[in-house]
Amino acid sequence: MTALPRGLSARARSWLRPELGELAAYQVTAAGDRIKLDAMENPYGWPEELIPAWQERLAAIPLNRYPDGSGTRLREALVATLGLPDDLGLLLGNGSDELIQLLVQAVARPGHKVLAPEPTFVMYRHLARANGLDFVGVPLGPDFDLDREAMVAACRREQPALVFLAWPNNPTGNLFDPSAVRAVIDAAPGLVVMDEAYEPFAQASYAAVPREHDHVLVLRTLSKLGLAGLRLGYLMGAPGLVTELDKLRLPYNINALSEATAVFALEHYGMLAGQAERIRTDRESLAERLAAVPGVERVWPSAANFLLFQVQSGSAQAVHAGLAERGVLIKNLSGSHPQLADCLRVTVGQPAENEAFLEALGATLRDGP
Ligand SMILES: *Cc1c(COP(=O)(O)O)cnc(C)c1O
Numbered sequence: 001m002t003a004l005p006r007g008l009s010a011r012a013r014s015w016l017r018p019e020l021g022e023l024a025a026y027q028v029t030a031a032g033d034r035i036k037l038d039a040m041e042n043p044y045g046w047p048e049e050l051i052p053a054w055q056e057r058l059a060a061i062p063l064n065r066y067p068d069g070s071g072t073r074l075r076e077a078l079v080a081t082l083g084l085p086d087d088l089g090l091l092l093g094n095g096s097d098e099l100i101q102l103l104v105q106a107v108a109r110p111g112h113k114v115l116a117p118e119p120t121f122v123m124y125r126h127l128a129r130a131n132g133l134d135f136v137g138v139p140l141g142p143d144f145d146l147d148r149e150a151m152v153a154a155c156r157r158e159q160p161a162l163v164f165l166a167w168p169n170n171p172t173g174n175l176f177d178p179s180a181v182r183a184v185i186d187a188a189p190g191l192v193v194m195d196e197a198y199e200p201f202a203q204a205s206y207a208a209v210p211r212e213h214d215h216v217l218v219l220r221t222l223s224k225l226g227l228a229g230l231r232l233g234y235l236m237g238a239p240g241l242v243t244e245l246d247k248l249r250l251p252y253n254i255n256a257l258s259e260a261t262a263v264f265a266l267e268h269y270g271m272l273a274g275q276a277e278r279i280r281t282d283r284e285s286l287a288e289r290l291a292a293v294p295g296v297e298r299v300w301p302s303a304a305n306f307l308l309f310q311v312q313s314g315s316a317q318a319v320h321a322g323l324a325e326r327g328v329l330i331k332n333l334s335g336s337h338p339q340l341a342d343c344l345r346v347t348v349g350q351p352a353e354n355e356a357f358l359e360a361l362g363a364t365l366r367d368g369p
Helices: 010-013 017-024 046-058 072-082 096-107 120-130 148-156 176-186 222-226 239-248 256-269 270-290 316-325 351-367
Strands: 090-093 113-118 136-139 162-166 191-195 217-221 233-239 298-301 306-311 343-347
Touching: 017 120, 017 136, 046 233, 046 256, 072 090, 072 256, 090 096, 090 136, 090 239, 096 120, 096 162, 096 191, 096 217, 096 233, 113 120, 113 148, 113 343, 120 217, 148 176, 217 222, 222 256, 222 270, 222 306, 233 239, 239 298, 256 270, 270 298, 270 351, 316 343
Parallel strands: 113 136, 113 162, 162 191, 191 217
Antiparallel strands: 090 233, 217 233, 298 306, 306 343
């Protein structure tokens, strides 16, 4: 374990949790006026004519009052609009990140472990370590699918309190083979969280599974659908389990402006769904054209709103810099995990943004950064 930094006061060094020494705060790169294709945001805003009605809704909120602590209106809107199972418990979070933190806190006891395949969403490891739990990362197999035998063996050996499966997985974009997922659900001794952050682009879900397997929870977010700025995630699971988890939720964790905006946005869900459909279509053509760019070695199939691709050995950082120089920000993953060597991730943008990305990439690979 890396120790806390030397520059820290002796008092802080002796009282802070030692795990903090090994962690780094979540890094966000400022995009400036570059085309922003680094964070899986929906690139489409709302049509002009929707804005006044939304502002009116916000203007009517009494900001001197606490929000509706139970989020009843928003919960009803989510269930009705998204067709969520109405016999499951539903927990709202300030982003699904907050719910991941809450899940980790719920199992945080000495000796308990959190397990996930890797490479995957970095917050599983980060929040497990931040809460003093051991994290077990099981390498993904060929084509980034689950290594079924390794996952099942790790579940038996490590006895994890919590298993996270991102489905589709971030940053690889694929849906794990459902029969391997089922093997993990059967082998896990504790809770299994299906993280469906990219469900709007995958159109496949485990939302009905907690009914038959009450140790399975399904996590979703409105961020990737088009409301990243709101910070709204939700967790579905067996009602009794969700009642216990709800005890860890801070009062009023969803602010009144977010709640009202989410209800408003769900009234216009057709617009968001249409944007997701457009992104799914554009993803396929972007994948095809990306694979044809000279110097791009590989593009992996994606069920999400981003593509993972590989460039020539040792060139990812230069490609990332060359794109930034030419006004396009994507994510360089090379160096973050051995299986992601020479890999970069690009979010599907508006058609003109995808065009600009392909052009900048072609120029970078041809002329250098
Ligand atoms: C983006 C992402 C999240 C976090 O989403 P927020 O709701 O914005 O906190 C969770 N899980 C995965 C796999 C993600 O990619």
